[in-house]
Amino acid sequence: MLDVKDFTFFDKQNSFDFKGFLIKTLSYWKWFVVGLIIAFSIAHQVNVRKQKIYGIETTIAVQEENNPFFTSNTSLVFNWGGTSDKVQMISTTLKSRSHNELVVDKLQFYIDYFKQTKYFLQDVYGQVPFKITLDKNKNQLFGQFIKVKMVSNNSYQITIPFQTNTAQVIRYIDNKKSIVPIENKEFKEIFKIGETVNLPFLNWKLDISNFEENNFNEEILVRFNSFDNTVSACMGLNVVIDEKAGSILKIGVQGTNKDRMVDFLNTTVNVLIKRQLDNKNKFADNTISFIDETLGSMEKQLKNSGDEIKDFGKNNNIIDIEQGGTSFKNQLLDYDAQKDAVERKIAYLSSLRSYLKNSVDFSKLPAPTIAGIDEPNINTNVGKIIALSIQRSELEYSVKGTFSYERLDNEIQSIKKVLLENESTYRNSLQYDLNGVNKKIAKIESEISRLPENKQEWLKLSRKYNLSDNIYNTFLQKRSEASIVKAANLSDIQFIDPAKDVGGGLLGPKTSVNYVLAFFMGILIPLALVFFIFFISNSVQNIEDISSQTQLPLIGIVGVKHSESNLSVFERPKSALSESFRAIRSSLQFLYKKNNIDGSKTLMLTSSVSGEGKTYCSLNIATVFALSEKKTIILGLDLRKPKIFDDFNIQNEIGAVNFLIGQNTLEEVIKKTQIPYLDVITSGPIPPNPSELILGDSMKEMIGELKKKYDYIILDTPPVGLVSDALELSQYCDVTLYIIRQNFTKKEMLTLLNNRTKRGELNNVSIIFNGYENKAKYGAGYGYGYGYGYGYGYGNGYHEDEEPKGFFAKWKYRILKKFSNGNN
Template sequence: MIEEFEVSESSSSSFDIKKFLFRALSYWKWFLVLLAIGIFLVYQKNIREEFSYRLGTKISVEDDSNPLFTSTQSLTFNWGGVTAKVQTMIVTLKSRTHHEKVVDRLEFYKSYLKQGRFRKQDIYKAAPFRFDHDYEFPQLINIPIKITFLDADSYELDVDFLSSTAKAQNYMTKDVSSIDVPMGIFKKQFKLGDSINLPFLKGVLKLADHRKAVPGEEYFIQFSDFDSVVSSYQGRTSVTNTSSSPILDITLIDKNTEKIVDYLNTMVTILSEDQLNRKNQYATNAITFIDEQIARVKNELSDNAEALNDYRKKTKIYSLDSESETLNDKLTKLDAEKESINRQLSYYSSLKNYLLTSSTFTEIPAPSIAGIDDGNILNNVSKINELSVQKSKLQYSVRSDASVFNDLNRQIEGLKNVLQENISAASNGLRRELQTVNNALSNVESQFSKLPEDQQKLITIERQYSLSEQTYNVFLAKRGEAEIIKASNVSDILIIDPAKNTGATVLGRNLNVRYVFALFAALLIPLLIAFVLTFLDNSIHSPVDIEQLSSIPLLGVIGKNNLDDNLVVHRKPKSAVAEAFRAIRSNLQYYYRSHDLEGAKTLLVTSSVSGEGKTFCSINVATVFALSGKKTILLGLDLRKPKIFGDFQIKNDIGVVNYLIGQESLEAIIQKTDIDHLDVITSGPVPPNPSELLINERLGELIRVLKTQYDYIILDTPPIGLVADALELLDYVDVSLYVVRQDYTKKGMLNFINEKYKTKQIKNISLVYNGYDQKAKYGYGYGYGYGYGYGYGNYANGYHEDDRKNKSFFKRVKSILGLRSARFK
């Protein structure tokens, strides 16, 4: 009956650092292969590397006040000092809106490409042509359009469409749409300067200045999604500012240095233009308001001049007498005062209504337009305009619920309340002045009523004309004043260092670092594999493992058999393997003498499972005893898988099975071999009940009889880990050998025999390490401090038929065994 054999982890097993290191060293060839592959891949990547460059420009945010500014010409105002301006400029430069203006002006959504060794490269201005596209027509995006010059005046347009639809974008509205295109390769020839009018492309291709077309040259045009291009440049642009400094450093990373230069300079140009426009907005608003008033007053002036001329022609009265002239001067002066007061009251009324109904205060006309010189009004209007500008700038980069917005809103509300109080106070004062002027007008007009009727009418017409003329002149003066201030304004952006390619910083230039990473990767992979395999490895790979896993003494270490059969001692008596068996024979004889065993000696050879070399060891142990002149018999008791007959070229027709069932006599089953003093009893036919036969009393009788005829009886038994047969045979033998094979026996397989040995159910047992390979991939040699103290001299001398490898093996065998082999229990 075959018992199930469980392989479990030994409780004494642990991660073996030495085994890990030797295993890793055994992978040196893989390391070289991986290193070669890594170097090759890194080289291929390096030669395909497209470098990025960084360039920068430096600007200063100044506080340039208009030298023509006066308190009565408040058409400009300060935005809150340099600090506020710097923060505003940083926010603006980082904003998407600003980058959209730059990309739009430079048309960087349109690329000129040329096929390089590994990729299409952006050649920008190096392209010998320019394509002027129709901004309101959707252009094909994300698909390269090939341009091949046929001669100096013509070219071929080539597009490879992979599907029947494609994306197109209108760069005026920025709308993206889907268009139908001819699937496959589209080709068409054009003349330079001809209009291209295709469903997916519209524009004119013409040569750049001072450039010529070279026949056969191939280029590409590619339009990209506008938003994607803007996002790309926005992400690669950096704006830095040191604390409390008006200096801004603007840098950009790109693969084309010419594009970097143009983009940075255009960024600064647009910023300067926008800032100056914002700075001039106050004056611009004032000019617009004045122009509206001038147009109105101009019509009144024209009508009044025409009425005055008509009256003079009709009445033939061209001048006033002295009294009438005096009254006219008084009336004109009072009318001008009244008009000025009404103009101021009208402005205050409009300003109050603006404050109550508007949410932004960046378009408030200048108070000086209406002739207002109240310092409180001027200052507060300037402040509320300033806060409104800051708020409009921050709304592109700060959340609407941020604390900075709440603070600005509180300040604006406070200024609105103060302004409304100022307006009420000023309006009340103006109304009192207006009442005074009206009273004066009434007194003069009472004198005016005493004049002749024709003089009264002439004065009335001249009053209206003079009032319109004065008002018109006032607005003209204000407009001229605003124009002068606007023209004299300069931008607060001062360019310190414009962008210029005087040596761009190359990013990622040190490509040799990648070779270091390849080296580490080539080293790490074998180490990782070695670690995992060592951690998961459950096989026995060296005699050192035996010492760690079991307290059963190690009797001998046997090298790897390179012959085609198991008769290594017989066929190669001077080999290192044969010498290892002689060492086992010596150790066994020492054991027999130390235990005062007289007469025939019995020896059992077993193992954990089939394939560990149990039969190989049985044959060669029996052979070395026979070669020493001792009568030896090898008894094949592995009834399930008989083997030994094949090596001795004898038959297995009859054997121990026939004897145990009473079919044959002992003399009939004993077979001679070609080796002197060595006989063999094979197992014979495979029986249906091998376990029952082995516990038969006839087996004990057989061994007792054989002891009378032989000096040594070697029992080749079944694996003790698979069947219980070998356990039944332990009572018949003096010593048991348990075979362990390198790289084959699992560590957990020793648990069973260890337990039996620990509980003393099995005595007089030793381990034999079989199949040792000194150059195994696990790297264990014989350098672990094993001595060889059996006193049998240097066995390596004189074995000339062994190669150097076997000699080295034999020397190492001696160092492994040492005096440990005499440690029997």
């Protein structure tokens, strides 16, 4: 007898069975295969459905380019500044709206070209066989696809499926949108190449470019977008200032079309170079414009003076008049030139003061040296204020907020104050020089007044003409200098690496990364499911689960039944499953011997709930006893759900119930089976009071009579966890076998079994682990590996191997069996 102290259990143990979890995880290999297939399929679909994203870059250098024609002797000064602020300003300009408006307009990026692929619309800019020339003054269909198809070498077809009787159009000259009526909901018409299309909703001319034979009947989708939205999209390019070289800018853009990105980057830099060079020449342009205006007026004065001298010469002898007046003429010419130079300087200073006080845009100031001003402070500060004014106008289109404006305005105001101080000081100096020249001229004029009147008139006319001619030649020289300097100017922006498609540049989608993620997701998701199942499962999975819940002895392990009938031992006596029941028979004989039980032996089989296989085990245990030529009888006492009669092909019309109620004798209820030495008593008709029948004296009488006739009596009883019938029958039994089924019996039922055993309700209890799969979801070889015999090699010749079900399992079985036979 077992001591009650032996029945300890560990329901509250929470130790993680890593080995069990690992083996169980590997047993779900099909889940992982399916998970990987699904994950890789999704990754593949993502990769083929997403357009490839590329990155294109160009590199430019920003540096101060000195004019090779600007020397210390050049009287026109307008080179100033450095690269300190230019790099940041250029970086800002590249993202400005004003700059990108020029680029978008030049490239006509507001026109989209698409081709429909299997999964998406592909941008085919730069790959279409035609070029569109728009009439910006007229309407173009807005935001809707226009299908263009080449039908011959000199014609194409336009198809537009309108949704309503109206269409929205845009006019790119002023970006104004409007609505026009449509006659038909689908427009389809053929036009000639180069023909001007004039429709209420479309005005263009289409010309051939890069046309190939395979372009015939190829449908290109053309769409006109918002100019402002297109410009906004282009303003997001990436501009990076090189950390190691502050004058180097890397300009990058991302997209799906390399041709579009290359054109955009190269055009945006070329537009920037032109704008920067135009701004750099602003000073020279202002100077040349001022000189041209002065030369125009001087030409008139020079012509008038010349005409007056001609008229005077017609009535007078110039040769005689010139005698005696040459010295006065040369002196007056020299002093007049000095006076004109000083007056031009004073006039420029007056104009400068007025400009500084009354204007806010100083970008149109002419060079001070055009008036002969060589004062370095004025020349330098005028150059600075023009540069700051130009910079401020650039920021107006690209910078939000007032911080940058305030900084530039403060600098401009500071330079303006300095210029006004410089102008006042320099004006006083020039006024002193002018007074001195005027005194010298007055002295000579007083001497001339004593000459004859005709000589005075000639000196007056020649003096006026020579002065105009001298001024005119001076301005011509300065204009030539300004033109030379302007023509020799170089942009401060230079290409280092123009944008070019050299292959590569792929940014996404990262197909390899997607496949790596798919691999991990295909593993992790099934793993998480297995992990979840492992921890929420409350059923007995393996022998460790039994040993951790109870210390009742495990008398045997029975594998899974693969036959249709429950008579597995009788049908295949040499199978591994039959060997497991023979092992149970040997263990039972040991228990009987240990407990000194002689003569007829009684064995009761029960379980926690229905479906755990107690009837199946009862039949096969009885069969192994019968095959050993021991008179054995199975007594079906599951009066509520009788089962055993089906397997023996007998009727359940009379049985144990008929004997217990005194209706039939014992001989009448005992039935022979097809198995020698094995008889059976079925339960009979279902009674209204099964528990009372079992408790009656008739049951004791039945067991007593059967012990006289049979060596082994097998009681097939109802589940002990549902009804109390088995507890009442335990008094007649020598040994009780409790059936636990793998992946079916709940662990808490073992706790119930422990409690019943402690209270003495069940005696001599041993456990049979039924339905054990040696290669199932519980792990190959997990536990004792007892249920299917001794393995492929050792078991060969001792019992019949059962070929497993399933494609992979069958092939593995055949390979191992062939290998085992080869070794033998």
